[in-house]
Amino acid sequence: MNPISGTQKSAPTSLEQFIQSYGDLIYDLAESILADSTLTQNTLQSILKTLEQTPKNERYVTHERAWVLQVTCQHLIHQHRKLNRQLPPLPKDPQTSPDNHNSNLAFRLQHFRSFFNRLAIEDQLILMLRDKFGISYTEIASALGLPEGSIKIRRHQSLRALEEWIWENT
Amino acid sequence: MNCFEWQSKASDYLDDLLSETQQKESDAHLESCTQCNQLHQHYRIILTTISSQPRMVLPTAFRKAPFRSSSLPIRKRLSPKVVWQLMPWYLRTTLEGAVIVLILLLAISVGPKVRQLYEREIEKSVSEFQETFQESTGDSPLAPTKDAPPLLRKGTSGNSHDNSPISGEEFADEMEVDSMDLEGDAIGENIRVGSSEIWRFNIKTDSPRDFRDRIVQMLLELKLAKDTPGLGGIEAPGGVQFDLLVPQSLVGKIKSQLQRLAPKSQIVGETFAWYKNKSRKKIPEGRTRVVIWLSQM
Numbered sequence: 001m002n003p004i005s006g007t008q009k010s011a012p013t014s015l016e017q018f019i020q021s022y023g024d025l026i027y028d029l030a031e032s033i034l035a036d037s038t039l040t041q042n043t044l045q046s047i048l049k050t051l052e053q054t055p056k057n058e059r060y061v062t063h064e065r066a067w068v069l070q071v072t073c074q075h076l077i078h079q080h081r082k083l084n085r086q087l088p089p090l091p092k093d094p095q096t097s098p099d100n101h102n103s104n105l106a107f108r109l110q111h112f113r114s115f116f117n118r119l120a121i122e123d124q125l126i127l128m129l130r131d132k133f134g135i136s137y138t139e140i141a142s143a144l145g146l147p148e149g150s151i152k153i154r155r156h157q158s159l160r161a162l163e164e165w166i167w168e169n170t
Numbered sequence: 171m172n173c174f175e176w177q178s179k180a181s182d183y184l185d186d187l188l189s190e191t192q193q194k195e196s197d198a199h200l201e202s203c204t205q206c207n208q209l210h211q212h213y214r215i216i217l218t219t220i221s222s223q224p225r226m227v228l229p230t231a232f233r234k235a236p237f238r239s240s241s242l243p244i245r246k247r248l249s250p251k252v253v254w255q256l257m258p259w260y261l262r263t264t265l266e267g268a269v270i271v272l273i274l275l276l277a278i279s280v281g282p283k284v285r286q287l288y289e290r291e292i293e294k295s296v297s298e299f300q301e302t303f304q305e306s307t308g309d310s311p312l313a314p315t316k317d318a319p320p321l322l323r324k325g326t327s328g329n330s331h332d333n334s335p336i337s338g339e340e341f342a343d344e345m346e347v348d349s350m351d352l353e354g355d356a357i358g359e360n361i362r363v364g365s366s367e368i369w370r371f372n373i374k375t376d377s378p379r380d381f382r383d384r385i386v387q388m389l390l391e392l393k394l395a396k397d398t399p400g401l402g403g404i405e406a407p408g409g410v411q412f413d414l415l416v417p418q419s420l421v422g423k424i425k426s427q428l429q430r431l432a433p434k435s436q437i438v439g440e441t442f443a444w445y446k447n448k449s450r451k452k453i454p455e456g457r458t459r460v461v462i463w464l465s466q467m
Contacts (some may be wrong), residue, residue, distance in 0.1 A: 019236060023228040033225045053252060075202060076327040093236050106466055131220040163212045 010066050015052045022068050025133065032128050033121070034115070039083075047075045069135070069143035073125055080121045108166045115165045121157040126151055171195040176206050184213055222317075286445065289372060293463060296406050321382060322404045361425065363418040368447045368459045371425070373432045373439065378409040378464035385462060387413060388427045392420055409465035418458045428462065441467070 026047055029042040050071050107117070116124065122144060129135040129143070141148040176199050182188050183196050200207045242361065254262065256453075363369075375381040382403045389401060400413045416424065433443035453459055 015236070017234055019228070023233060024226075027228040027232075028226040030224060044188055044228075044232070045237055109215070109219060116220075127220055131217050154182045156177075159181075159184075159213050159216055162216050163209065166216070167212055 007065070015048060018048060018051050022065070026068070027074050029128060029133070030076060030169075031073060031124075032132065033080065033124055035117075036084075039079070042074055043079050047072050050075070057110055063142070063170075066139045066142040068144075069129070069139060075144045076120050076125065105167070112166075119158050119161065122146075123154055126155050127158055130155060171199045173199075173206050175201060176200070176203070177209070178392065180210070180213065182208075183345065184217060261372045280437070285439075286459075289336065289443070293370070293372075293461075296411065296463075297349045298413075300406060320402045321379070321404055321410065322400075341421055350456065361422045363421045363458055365455070366451075366453045368449050368461060369425070369444065369452075370423055370446065370463070371428050371442075371444045372463045373428060373442055374465050374467040375433055376467055378466060379405075379465050382410045385428075385464070388426070389414075392423055392427070394420065401460075402462075408462060411464070412460070412461075412462035414460045415454070415457045416460050417458055420431070421458050421460060424460060433467070 023044075027040065027044055030043050030047075031037070034040050043166065051068065054071075116127075120125070125144065126140060129140045130137070135143075137148050137151050141151050144151070148156075176183070176196055179188060179192065179196065183193075186193075200210055247268070248263060290355075306398045324380075373381070387400060390396065394401065394414070394416060398414055403410045429442055435441040449459065
């Protein structure tokens with residue numbers, strides 16, 4: 001089953017089934033947000049524990065992926081806030097001449113992650129889930145516990161902020 | 171469509187979620203507005219950058235053994251709450267029902283004992299009050315009826331028994347409550363009376379003073395000696411008390427008569443209750459101490 005495209009009809013009942021169905025999705029999302037393999041693995045273990053130990057009557061069998069994403073997002077948000085990272089300064093443009101806008105732009109796009117990490121954790125999740133994994137707004141709203149309209153607005157605001165940072169003075 | 175309208179719909183435009191009409195209007199605006207067009211290009215670049223991020227695959231070693239070399243402690247025990255929730259519903263319901271029944275049974279069994287302790291405490295305080303206050307005069311508040319001995323007040327002289335080793339109220343260290351009967355046996359005469367026992371009868375009435383006359387008459391009819399100390403009763407705070415030394419053979423008859431005289435009640439033990447104690451002090455052979463407490467209902 002492709003964990004990106006559709007929902008699963010029957011609920012997996014074991015840890016192995018969870019890993020097989022959603023392991024790649026959760027790992028990729030965690031790595032995209034946390035950018036640390038050790039931390040990603042630890043977070044993934046705690047996510048899998050939560051998925052396994054949640055009683056059956058609390059599992060969303062018909063919208064299983066949304067439930068998995070909800071648990072994943074909660075753990076990632078919690079982990080991200082625990083880290084309390086200090087953001088490194090933005091990389092300086094190699095070319096100081098005003099005529100080299102294109103090279104500066106290319107440099108900034110190469111360091112896209114530096115700009116991306118400055119967004120709020122929820123905004124990062126929205127952009128990743130929507131634009132990298134193609135998750136629908138409805139599922140994202142369910143995962144983050146926000147209204148669908150708010151998801152769209154926050155996505156637009158995040159794009160706006162990224163556009164201002166990257167294309168500043170270019 | 172102006173710039174503000176386009177930017178408010180930019181997210182849907184990027185996802186191709188606009189209607190045909192709105193799509194045409196947006197396209198037309200982008201062709202005419204350089205700024206929005208540039209913004210649109212920038213958004214596309216950003217979205218392309220995000221979507222082209224490298225895809226990570228779960229490592230095989232982790233897939234096979236996700237909790238190996240884990241920095242998190244592996245919990246072998248589930249929390250009680252999770253264990254309870256994982257239990258089958260029929261088992262949970264059975265356990266919950268059993269616990270509720272046990273609680274009810276406990277409450278039912280403990281209730282009368284608590285009440286008994288409470289009544290004993292009241293009697294104890296009344297007796298102590300009587301001992302404390304000794305009146306010199308022996309005015310009887312009531313005119314005796316039918317040759318009944320006078321009703322004494324608050325431990326007047328004569329309420330204690332003649333030459334009795336008992337000078338006051340005493341309570342055994344261990345209360346021997348032998349089959350405390352709230353309503354009493356049907357035939358209360360055939361009861362076993364041991365030595366050195368104090369039999370206590372509690373009766374609740376509307377008028378303890380009026381009921382006192384009936385008690386006195388009953389005792390006289392049972393051929394209790396007229397000069398028995400305490401036959402007339404003592405008026406105490408809360409009611410009237412009789413403290414008598416009677417032959418052991420009379421205890422059963424007194425019990426049955428009192429049970430018959432006591433006001434009827436639908437609640438078991440509300441108007442008539444009795445129990446017996448073991449007296450610490452020696453009671454004369456063949457005698458038993460009977461304490462009848464008439465209280466206001």
